[in-house]
Amino acid sequence: MGTGIGCEHKNLMNIELKQGQELANQLKEQLCSPKRSKETCEILVATILSSFEKSLSILKSSALKLQDDSMLNSLHSSPGDASPRSEMPDEPRKNVFKKRKAMTQWSEQVQVPFGPGIEGPVGDEYSWRKYGQKNILGATFPRAYYRCTYRNSQGCLATKQVQRSDESLSLQVIYKGRHTCKKGSESSAGSASCGNQEKRHKIQKQNVENTINFGTCDKTEELGRCIQVERMPSFSFPSTNHFCPEDTREYSFIDSRYLPSLVNQETSECSYPSLSPYHNMNNFEIGQNLGSSVSSLAEILSTPNSVTNSPVCNFDLLIDPVDFDPNFPLDILEFFS
DNA sequence: CGTATTTGACCCTG
DNA sequence: CAGGGTCAAATACG
Numbered sequence: 382m383g384t385g386i387g388c389e390h391k392n393l394m395n396i397e398l399k400q401g402q403e404l405a406n407q408l409k410e411q412l413c414s415p416k417r418s419k420e421t422c423e424i425l426v427a428t429i430l431s432s433f434e435k436s437l438s439i440l441k442s443s444a445l446k447l448q449d450d451s452m453l454n455s456l457h458s459s460p461g462d463a464s465p466r467s468e469m470p471d472e473p474r475k476n477v478f479k480k481r482k483a484m485t486q487w488s489e490q491v492q493v494p495f496g497p498g499i500e501g502p503v504g505d506e507y508s509w510r511k512y513g514q515k516n517i518l519g520a521t522f523p524r525a526y527y528r529c530t531y532r533n534s535q536g537c538l539a540t541k542q543v544q545r546s547d548e549s550l551s552l553q554v555i556y557k558g559r560h561t562c563k564k565g566s567e568s569s570a571g572s573a574s575c576g577n578q579e580k581r582h583k584i585q586k587q588n589v590e591n592t593i594n595f596g597t598c599d600k601t602e603e604l605g606r607c608i609q610v611e612r613m614p615s616f617s618f619p620s621t622n623h624f625c626p627e628d629t630r631e632y633s634f635i636d637s638r639y640l641p642s643l644v645n646q647e648t649s650e651c652s653y654p655s656l657s658p659y660h661n662m663n664n665f666e667i668g669q670n671l672g673s674s675v676s677s678l679a680e681i682l683s684t685p686n687s688v689t690n691s692p693v694c695n696f697d698l699l700i701d702p703v704d705f706d707p708n709f710p711l712d713i714l715e716f717f718s
Numbered sequence: 719c720g721t722a723t724t725t726g727a728c729c730c731t732g
Numbered sequence: 733c734a735g736g737g738t739c740a741a742a743t744a745c746g
Contacts, residue, residue: 511723513738526737530722542737 404428507560509541520544529562537562 408425411418508530516523522545529537539562542555 510721512740514724515736515738518735524736528738540737 400428507539507562517544522546529560531562535562 404425411421411425509527510530510532511525511527513526514523515526524542524544527541527543529535529539531537537560539556539558539560541557544553544555545551546553
């Protein structure tokens with residue numbers, strides 16, 4: 382199973398690093414150019430940082446994959462039985478927690494667009510309902526808990542956690558469990574609450590507002606950080622199913638970031654730009670538009686919402702939703718060879 | 719009025 | 733016992 386992983390990560394690393402290198406060269410040219418623009422430089426810097434950040438994430442996830450490969454195998458061979466206790470159907474809550482433990486088995490790291498006006502991961506066509514929020518130790522921002530809107534009507538057990546990163550203005554989304562609900566246009570069967578598009582749009586809209594409030598600037602102290610920023614074009618990996626055969630997958634969507642906005646906001650409240658042209662695109666479409674080559678600077682600058690990052694790629698990363706460890710073992714650098 | 723969100727309490731895990 | 737995940741009553745919203 383793991384033989385192709387290294388290759389995929391290696392390719393990803395190469396792409397990211399080459400992109401970073403090329404962008405750095407472009408930045409250098411900009412700096413030497415008499416008609417350089419500060420905005421261009423800022424965008425380049427942000428994009429370069431993005432490449433490095435993704436590279437580091439790939440590195441880490443690769444290492445974790447290697448570390449936990451044996452554990453994964455054991456999980457695959459003996460599904461269930463995650464919680465030896467609470468087998469008795471005493472109380473409903475016990476079953477809930479049994480599921481909780483069983484679900485934290487898989488993760489996938491994906492770049493997601495996040496920012497003003499974006500409802501968490503773009504292309505997340507599912508409807509989510511917030512069921513909790515917790516302050517996490519050591520985290521500036523609370524973590525929000527969502528479950529599938531159709532949990533009751535269709536028994537879909539998919540959940541996700543959304544948390545903003547303290548430093549990089551990034552958004553981390555962890556998906557747990559796989560959707561078993563019928564979504565989108567095919568949702569007519571058996572769903573009591575998702576019959577028409579209009580209603581689902583309402584739900585999505587509310588999810589948008591909720592995510593924004595949670596993630597950015599519902600508190601005044603955050604206003605200064607969230608205004609005058611603009612969503613960084615990003616990409617995401619399609620959440621294909623072929624590498625996660627179980628229902629207990631956990632996806633970790635890590636990192637998207639903002640760029641300094643080119644638009645000044647006069648007001649003290651978050652005034653978000655309109656949804657991007659690819660608001661209606663799913664992740665895969667975004668990725669497909671990328672191609673495998675590095676985006677040119679001209680394209681980046683001419684299309685603020687264009688995707689500037691890596692080509693789409695499926696990789697079954699096993700990564701915990703934790704910050705990158707600076708002491709991460711670098712023997713994995715053999716990937717670069 | 720139905721549905722979604724908020725939020726404090728509860729429960730499980732390490 | 734602390735921290736994290738979930739529940740469920742209260743509240744908000746359309």
